Amino acid sequence: MSKIFDTIFLDRDGTISHDPYGYINSLSEYHFFDYTFEALEILSKYTNKFIIVTNQSGLASGKIDIENLEEINSFIYKEFEKRNLPLKKIYFSENYDEGYDSMRKPGIGMFVKAKEDFNIDLSKSLMIGDSIVDMQVGDRLDMKTIFLLTGFGKEYLAEVKDKCDPNFIAKDLLEASKEIVSI
Numbered sequence: 001m002s003k004i005f006d007t008i009f010l011d012r013d014g015t016i017s018h019d020p021y022g023y024i025n026s027l028s029e030y031h032f033f034d035y036t037f038e039a040l041e042i043l044s045k046y047t048n049k050f051i052i053v054t055n056q057s058g059l060a061s062g063k064i065d066i067e068n069l070e071e072i073n074s075f076i077y078k079e080f081e082k083r084n085l086p087l088k089k090i091y092f093s094e095n096y097d098e099g100y101d102s103m104r105k106p107g108i109g110m111f112v113k114a115k116e117d118f119n120i121d122l123s124k125s126l127m128i129g130d131s132i133v134d135m136q137v138g139d140r141l142d143m144k145t146i147f148l149l150t151g152f153g154k155e156y157l158a159e160v161k162d163k164c165d166p167n168f169i170a171k172d173l174l175e176a177s178k179e180i181v182s183i
């Protein structure tokens with residue numbers, strides 16, 4: 001199978017894991033979807049690099065403690081590593097900075113950093129997420145995009161259809177992984 005994507009960028013909450021409250025501040029509250037690793041195994045046929053890009057403004061508002069976020073990150077790295085899934089890095093934005101270059105999605109900051117760190121061709125990469133900001137940043141960088149109806153996806157659907165142009169809208173990450181050849 002050819003590696004058709006340089007990198008697959010994944011949002012975290014609502015994309016690979018549940019997003020019950022809009023933020024998560026402990027490892028005990030952090031749960032992958034039951035199909036997440038089945039989906040990632042399929043997606044790994046199409047790329048050599050996964051990168052997680054996640055807005056965690058709860059750090060700035062005090063809803064999330066950095067120690068807890070780091071504990072969750074370690075857990076995620078370990079779960080990917082166990083299955084030989086090539087997770088290169090988890091990038092997170094800590095604040096509410098708005099603006100085109102901001103680290104917070106739809107700002108392009110995390111992606112520019114990843115591009116420099118791992119020599120990524122963004123135009124040959126894919127962004128998967130459940131929020132309009134995931135689709136907006138994908139559009140800004142000319143990436144392919146897949147919009148998921150998990151997490152907050154159903155709430156954003158109308159706005160995404162109006163303002164963005166996802167290559168595919170999938171019920172969840174598993175469906176996205178199975179349809180990826182068609183985009």
Ligand SMILES: [Mg+2]
Nearest residue numbers: 011013014130
């Ligand atoms: Mg999300």
